[in-house]
Amino acid sequence: MSTTTINGRVESLPDDPDALLIDIVRDQLKLTGTKLVCGAGVCGACTVLVDGAPVASCLMPAHAAAGKAVTTVEAIGATGLHPVQKAFMAHDALQCGFCTPGFIVEATAFCDRWRATKGTAVPSREEIGAALSGHLCRCGAYDGIFRAVADACAGRFDGDNVTAPRIEARDKVTGAAKYTVDINHDGQLEGLILRSREAHARITALDLAPARALAGVTAVSLLGDDRIVRYVGEPIAAVAAKDRRTALAALAAIKLTSERLPAVVGLDAGRKDGAPVVFDKANRKRAGNVSEAAGGPAPWKQNIRGPTAVFSTRAKKARNWVDEARQANNRLLVEATFRTATQQHACLEPHAAVARFDGDRLTLHASTQQVFHLKEQIAKRYKLDHDKVRVIADHVGGGFGSKASLGVETIAAIELAREAKAPVRVAYDRQEELSVAGYRPAAELKVALLPSDKGGLKALSVTAHADTGAATNSTIAGLARLIYPAEAKDLSDFDVISNLPPGAAFRGPGGPPMAFAVEQAIDEAALRLKVDPIALRKKWDPDPNRQRLYDWASGLEIWRSRKPVQNGRYRRGIGMATGYWLYLWQPNVKVEVAVKGGRIVASTATQDIGTGTRSVLADTIARELDLEPSDIEVRIGDSSLPEGPGSGGSRVTASVMPPTLQAVRKLKAAILEQATRKPAPGSNAPWRELIARSPDIAVVETRGEDGKNTAPGIRSPLREVGLMGMVFGWMMRRFSNIAVGAGVPSSVQVIEVEVDTWLGHVRVLNVHTGIAVGKIAAPALARSQACGAVIQGLGYALYEARELDPTSGDVLTAGMEDYRIPGIADTPEIDVHFDEAGFDHVLGNSVGIGEASTVPTSAAVANAIHDAIGVRLTEIPIRPDRIVAALKGRDAA
């Protein structure tokens, strides 16, 4: 038996030739700072040092480490933080934190090498980008990472001082932060899921007995009562065993017979007459949901559900005017068909759940965006007392909308744990994560935009067909109602259902595809009307928040110095676009702020998926009490705390800030009332002294309604669109527990690109993102969110597309090398402008930033490319094949 040295300790290596270094580190030694993500050496989350050099431990055979010294993230900074760790903390170079240990290991090695040979010279962005090219971050923390690595190399973090705008940053840069996949109970079993190989089939026999006959194996069926599977990858059964290898053998032992049914795959085939029907009437309730809220009723014929057209206004007029303009060859009529690709959430922490029963009490660790609501869903489904179910999510490695429901990973873990009478972990592998864990549906959008003779907006028509797979409830076209008022709008949404995995909500569901189409049509109208695109928006879009952003954007030097279309190989262009999202908040949210043992403790059953919720709470309370955020203990990620909001619909900040502020105010009064001794006159920290001496006091406050007095032009966007809007708003509140507030969170972006016309490559040079979401609660973290939103938007615009086998629907981009998310070197300079007005009617004046900030990016990129090469790209992602095809005037691949 050979040995290796890991973090200074000699460890024995197994004889198994298939054992990999990551297995030793994570499973044998429980050093869970090292993360398994892609399993293919693409993402770098598993990076460790072997004899000082970074390697991908997910690929390195364990025996290859024999006689060598392995260093994991846990050992870096164990005796004092490395300058790179301090720099990551100070620059907030992290969000969810799941990729962070890998980045830290690589960056410390780079920094140490750099310092040894180059002293405190500052590495360029290109040098940092190349050195970290083997790492991926889905939150898009690259902007902070650039600054952190540069500053650490320059020696700016050699001192002892450690600051961090994100209060849990230290746990994330040292690998101490525990995620669901890191949970390891005694006797815990590993669960795996048997999935359909057929796109559409009836399971005629499912025999779990051969699997159960294996020692220590538990198996449960996941089939619905109709026994039909509707996509490749649909769950059929689940097994649990002592390790993955045994569980794989158990999966292989299950006997399955099925009767193949005719299948249909994708947007075009699904719409054909006579296509096989995916959901017959009796089974329509089995379809998934691609939006953040429940949907209303809609016609549903065969595989087409729609039109949903409640947001139309004078639709017939709009159609007639467009027809007349077309017949009259009105050159101001802009008509085009746009296509957007399926975007995978690609969370670096996969969907995962660990279930444990202690008698009749269930403790579930889950990678979820909704600890509180998940608890309620589980209690209802399994008929358990609410106080006997506890959902815990200390840290969540990304969600983006895909972890906002009761998922199969949770169901399987619970049912296996109950059956096995042992804790069970179910964690998706990368192939599952990139195929069956949800996605933003691809869409086809037909747009017609007609300016009036007087230069106003006369008619807007948008018809959207969304490629929702085994799901429904896409709203894309409808979102065009809440911006650019027109004399008439014809807005129709259709779901095209087919034998593909169900889509899910994804950061601003429907927003980016709507913007990609409508914002390009607006841009085209500006060209035809020969007016500045920002000036046209200023005229057509009266929203006061965006009016201020338009003023900011039109004043940018880069916008004022735009150049005409260029020739030559490399061509630069500048484009802009607008986006918005609804201001949503969750009623009944409660926050407890308490003095406990002389400290302030804030508690609410929400969770931090990388957005910075802990810091929003800590910063808010610290400001009110003149304390440091690190003085505040924030308890979240636990459903046993007071009811908190789900992390979806950008609703957390606006849901927790008002009750937090109310609670702090009441707590202050209570502390003063009970204080036996007033602070010393002239004390610099009266509250610190009062709190330290205060008896334990707890105040719980519930999120109340917003104030009625709003600034001019700030109204509920749903009220503004009349009765249907009010009905829609009522339904959101009644069925989804989401309130739509007044005022519209908005974003305007100006983007410069350079197109290499020979190689079809688009380089984004710089991005200016102006954001109006009220007062910024935690500025450094809001900046991180704004940059991450841009980077995800760039991925959507330029790189990301799920690719399928056109017949079977097998997802071919099921690994991180084929599903292409942006890397650090693809990150442009990003200038973030916060306009902090517009939400004075909300206590705390803050609303959420996550979604509004990502909506306009793909459209701004496309408009910039048009500005550069004079050709409009109507399909994303704008890959090299599409650029060279557009330049040649032929269809792309």
Added chain:
Amino acid sequence: MSVAIAEALSAPEFRAAGTDLSERRRSGLSCGSIIDLTASPDTIGIAWSADGAARIGALTAIAAIASDARLAQAYPGIAAAAQGLATPQIRHMATLGGNLAQRSRCWYFRNPQIACLKKGGSDCPARSGNHLYHVAFDLGPCVAPHPSTMAMALLAYDAKIVTDRRSGLSITDLLGDGSNGAADNLLAPGERIERIELPAPLAGERALYKRAISRTHAEWPLVEVCVRAVIEGGVFREVHLTAGGIAPVPLRLAASAAALRGKPADASTIAHAAELATSGARPLTMTGYKLDLLTGLVRDLVERIAA
């Protein structure tokens, strides 16, 4: 799973660094026994002959090739290719022999649930399916491009391969002409690559390598090209042009090279030669764009080498 597929997946395999194999073991694409290769002085490191020719051991790490100053001087195309592939962590572990003998990156091949020619199946699902990243020179039944960047660069240098059984193999001897869709190379079962021998560099030769990708780094090439040239008095005396990412094997761009050899190194000659890079191309329905990229890449590199 059919017998043929089970057999294809359960063949014994050599393991150098395992950067390709470990992933295939995890996904179930490799189920046979593993034979770990251990380095000997003959199979690791770079050695030089008196005439300035280099021999590179098969177990030499890609990073060692990428960072060797003498190699970069003598064979800049090989050094640049090594610098341009994969990621720093992979280059640190992966070996030259492993790069040559790695398996296809085709997304159908990599899916253990789908049969294909390289897994003992009877047809190529990519051909009738989704082949966005596949060949534009359709030379055989399998439409996956060969994944080895190093093979493409070594082809430009007329490198010879020495195995434990044979010597003097050209890259074409090693990888074939693309007509065998069942394999990624023509090594016999149990035969292993020991070293790569390079001819002495030509006096005054220069070389460049580049790949066309959608992002900035860390992506398999849509198209990649290596150009090696001797330019004297403004005239191309010697030109070697090879390309990867476009065919089941690395290709020599013979028509382009011929159009340059003996001609003045000017823009119109280069543009004409770049157009000839697609001679003999047979794109699939989805891969026509690769021909534009190939033309652009050849023009880019030849213009720069002539500058």
